[in-house]
Amino acid sequence: MHIKVLGPGCKKCHETDKVVREAVTDAGSDATVEYITDIAEIAKHGIFSTPAVIVDGDVKAVGKVPSKADVKKWIGK
Amino acid sequence: MANDCCTPGGNVMILACSGGSNVGQLSNQAAVELTREGVGKMFCLAGIGGQLSGFVQSARDVAGMVVIDGCSLGCAKASLENAQVPMKSYIVLTDLGIEKNKDLNLKPEEVLKVKEAVKEAIAKQ
Numbered sequence: 307m308h309i310k311v312l313g314p315g316c317k318k319c320h321e322t323d324k325v326v327r328e329a330v331t332d333a334g335s336d337a338t339v340e341y342i343t344d345i346a347e348i349a350k351h352g353i354f355s356t357p358a359v360i361v362d363g364d365v366k367a368v369g370k371v372p373s374k375a376d377v378k379k380w381i382g383k
Numbered sequence: 384m385a386n387d388c389c390t391p392g393g394n395v396m397i398l399a400c401s402g403g404s405n406v407g408q409l410s411n412q413a414a415v416e417l418t419r420e421g422v423g424k425m426f427c428l429a430g431i432g433g434q435l436s437g438f439v440q441s442a443r444d445v446a447g448m449v450v451i452d453g454c455s456l457g458c459a460k461a462s463l464e465n466a467q468v469p470m471k472s473y474i475v476l477t478d479l480g481i482e483k484n485k486d487l488n489l490k491p492e493e494v495l496k497v498k499e500a501v502k503e504a505i506a507k508q
Contacts, residue, residue: 352430352437354396354445365436368444 307337307381312348313357319343322357322371329374333383337361395423395447395505398431398459405493406453406476406483413497414451422502423449432462442468449474449504451497454483472504 311326313319323341330337342348348356355369361380366372397417399410414425430438442448442463448471452459455475463470477483479500481493 352427352435352441354424354426354438354441355394358437358440360437363436365440368437368441369446370444 307362309337309339310360311341314345315343318371319357325374326377329377333378333381335381335383337381396426396445397423397449398426398428399451400453400459402453404453404483405486406481408487409476409489409493409497410451410453412489412494413501417498417501428459428462431466434466439466447508449501474500474504
């Protein structure tokens with residue numbers, strides 16, 4: 307499983323990256339997490355705003371910091 | 384980078400049917416001009432119609448949204464319903480008294496009328 311966190315680098319983007327990584331660790335998941343800050347790369351995903359979270363190609367959240375519980379649900383834990 | 388560079392609260396999503404009639408293109412032109420003016424931000428209805436996850440999830444998660452259909456066929460509305468995106472504000476241009484036809488030479492006064500209706504809808508959100 308691969309999780310992408312999209313955000314150009316603001317406080318909410320950093321927070322989202324942190325929440326996602328903590329949720330993955332807490333859940334004992336072997337999912338990999340990638341933090342993408344490149345605007346051109348972010349634009350390829352068709353999202354309206356950032357931060358955004360993508361799990362195995364499926365966009366799960368846009369424009370908000372997800373909760374750890376949300377992330378655990380997305381990774382099936 | 385600033386703490387609030389992302390998720391600007393005032394960023395209202397504008398979705399226009401952009402159809403092949405005067406009212407469809409009026410919806411498009413108004414959305415383009417309102418985006419240029421910073422009133423909102425036009426977003427891709429085709430991406431939602433195509434059920435691409437980035438577009439669909441963006442529309443589900445956005446705080447403010449105005450959907451513009453040219454006529455009562457309601458193609459934009461149907462696209463959102465099919466993608467299970469809840470609508471917030473909804474405008475149908477023929478309900479504003481603009482008659483539907485196939486003349487794509489848009490009347491500036493009608494563009495203005497649509498823009499005013501969208502601004503009014505945003506103010507109510």
